[in-house]
Amino acid sequence: MDEESTLNEFKTWIDERHPSQPEYLQATKEIAKDVIPIFCNNESYRRLNVFKRLCEPERIIHFSVHWLNDANEVEIHNGWRIQHSGLIGPYKGGLRFHPSVNESVLKFLAFEQSFKNALTGIPIGGAKGGSDFNPKGRSETEVMRFCQAFMGELQRHIGPHTDVPAGDINVGSREIGFLYGEYRKIHNRFGGSLTGKDISFGGSHVRTEATGFGLIYMLRAVLKQHKDEIKNKRIGISGAGNVALHAALKSVQVGGQVISLSNSRDCLIKEEGFSESAISWAIKNKAESDNILIDLCEHHGGDWHKDATPWQQPMDIALPCATQNELDKDAAAALLSNGCKYILEGANMPCTNEALDLIEEKGIPFVPGKASNAGGVAISGLEMSQNATFKRATYKKIDDALQDIMLNIHQQCVEAGTADGRVNYAKGANIAAFRRLADAMVAQGV
Known part of the structure; x- marks a missing residue:
C-alpha cells in the first residue's frame, strides 16, 4: 500500500469532512504523517480502516x-462535550x-486527549x-449560577463509568466544586463523576501541580x-496559569x-531567574489578582515587556505553556538562533506546523x-481510582506515581521514535498512542 498516496487521500478526506475547522485539521494531519506508515503496513488496521475511524469523534x-x-x-451561552x-x-x-471555545478547538483537544x-x-x-x-x-455568584446551569445540561451525558x-x-477547583455540587444534587449520589475536586470532598493530592510538575519530570x-x-539551565516559560507556574516552581526546585x-498581553523577564519564594507567592496570590505578572513584578522585580513573548530571549530550554499556536515559525527561528537546545510543550499544540518543521529540520x-503535559490527566485517572475505592493516597505516593508515569511515557517515545541514534519524540508519542488505540479498535471490531 503506497504511503504517500494514502496520506494525500487522507488529507483530502479530512478536509472534506471537517471544513472550516483549522485546529482540528492541524491536529489530525500532524499525527497522520507519523502513523500512516504504521497503518499501511498492518493488514488488520487497513481492513478495519482504523485511522480514519480514530479521526472521527x-x-x-x-x-x-x-x-x-x-x-x-438571562444570558445564553454555548456548551459542548x-x-x-x-x-x-x-x-x-x-x-x-x-x-x-468553539467546536473546532474542542475537537482538536479531544483528539489530542485520546492519544x-x-x-x-x-x-x-x-x-x-x-x-x-x-x-x-x-x-462568584454569577460563576456559580453558570456552572449550575451548564451542569444541568451536561449531567445526562457523564458519570464515573x-x-x-x-x-x-x-475551570479550577472553585468551578469544579460548583459543577460537582450540582451533579451531586441532581443524581443524589457521591462518586467520581468529575476530577480536580478539592481535597476536602474526594480530590487527590498533586492534582493542582500535576501538569506542570509532570512537564519537568519529562x-x-x-x-x-x-x-x-x-x-543552571536557562528556562523560558510562557503563560502564567496553573501549568506555567507549577512548571516554574518545580524547575527552580530541581536547579x-x-x-x-x-x-496574552505581555511578558515578564527576570535575567537572574525567579526565586522559589517568588513563584510560590504568585501561585498563592493568583486567584485574587487581576494580572498576577504585574503584581509579581511589583513585589519581586523583573523587566516588563509589553506586547511581547519570551521567545526572543536567549535560553537553553523553551516550555510553551500558554495556548495553541502561540509559538510560530519566527519565534522558533529566534529560539534556535539564540541557542535553545530543547523544546517541550506544556500547552496543547502551542507550536504551529511551520515552527515544528523548522524545529525538526534543526x-x-x-x-x-x-x-x-500528560501528568494532569494521569493524576485525574488516579483520582478516579481513589474515588472508586473510597481511599486517599498520600502526597508522596501520588507524586512518585506521577514520576513513574512520565518516565514510562518517555520510554514509550524512545522505543517507538528512535532511528539512526536519534529520538524523534513527536513521532514516538504518535506511534505509541496510535498502536494502543488501533489495537483496541481491532480487538473490539466494527
Whole structure:
C-alpha cells in the first residue's frame, strides 16, 4: 500500500469532512504523517480502516446554557462535550470556559486527549468540553449560577463509568466544586463523576501541580537521555496559569533558572531567574489578582515587556505553556538562533506546523504536549481510582506515581521514535498512542 498516496487521500478526506475547522485539521494531519506508515503496513488496521475511524469523534454534544446574571438578565451561552474515543476506558478530559471555545478547538483537544490518555497506560478514553462563557470579571455568584446551569445540561451525558470531566482553562477547583455540587444534587449520589475536586470532598493530592510538575519530570528524563542535566539551565516559560507556574516552581526546585513568564498581553523577564519564594507567592496570590505578572513584578522585580513573548530571549530550554499556536515559525527561528537546545510543550499544540518543521529540520529534541503535559490527566485517572475505592493516597505516593508515569511515557517515545541514534519524540508519542488505540479498535471490531 503506497504511503504517500494514502496520506494525500487522507488529507483530502479530512478536509472534506471537517471544513472550516483549522485546529482540528492541524491536529489530525500532524499525527497522520507519523502513523500512516504504521497503518499501511498492518493488514488488520487497513481492513478495519482504523485511522480514519480514530479521526472521527464518537459523539459531539452541543447544548445551550441559559442562566440569570446579577442584573437579573438571562444570558445564553454555548456548551459542548466532545466524546472522541471511549476505546480504552471512560471518556476523560477537561472543561474550558473561554470566549475562544468553539467546536473546532474542542475537537482538536479531544483528539489530542485520546492519544495523550493512551500514553498514560491508565484505562481512560479521550474527551474535551466547555463553553464560550468567560468567567473573568464575573462575580462568584454569577460563576456559580453558570456552572449550575451548564451542569444541568451536561449531567445526562457523564458519570464515573461513562465520561469524567476535569478542569482546564478558567475551570479550577472553585468551578469544579460548583459543577460537582450540582451533579451531586441532581443524581443524589457521591462518586467520581468529575476530577480536580478539592481535597476536602474526594480530590487527590498533586492534582493542582500535576501538569506542570509532570512537564519537568519529562524534561529531566529527556535531559538524562541526552546525557545532560537541568542544573543552571536557562528556562523560558510562557503563560502564567496553573501549568506555567507549577512548571516554574518545580524547575527552580530541581536547579533550573526560570527567566520568563507571560500572559496574552505581555511578558515578564527576570535575567537572574525567579526565586522559589517568588513563584510560590504568585501561585498563592493568583486567584485574587487581576494580572498576577504585574503584581509579581511589583513585589519581586523583573523587566516588563509589553506586547511581547519570551521567545526572543536567549535560553537553553523553551516550555510553551500558554495556548495553541502561540509559538510560530519566527519565534522558533529566534529560539534556535539564540541557542535553545530543547523544546517541550506544556500547552496543547502551542507550536504551529511551520515552527515544528523548522524545529525538526534543526534536529533539537522536541516533545509534544500529548507526551509532556500528560501528568494532569494521569493524576485525574488516579483520582478516579481513589474515588472508586473510597481511599486517599498520600502526597508522596501520588507524586512518585506521577514520576513513574512520565518516565514510562518517555520510554514509550524512545522505543517507538528512535532511528539512526536519534529520538524523534513527536513521532514516538504518535506511534505509541496510535498502536494502543488501533489495537483496541481491532480487538473490539466494527
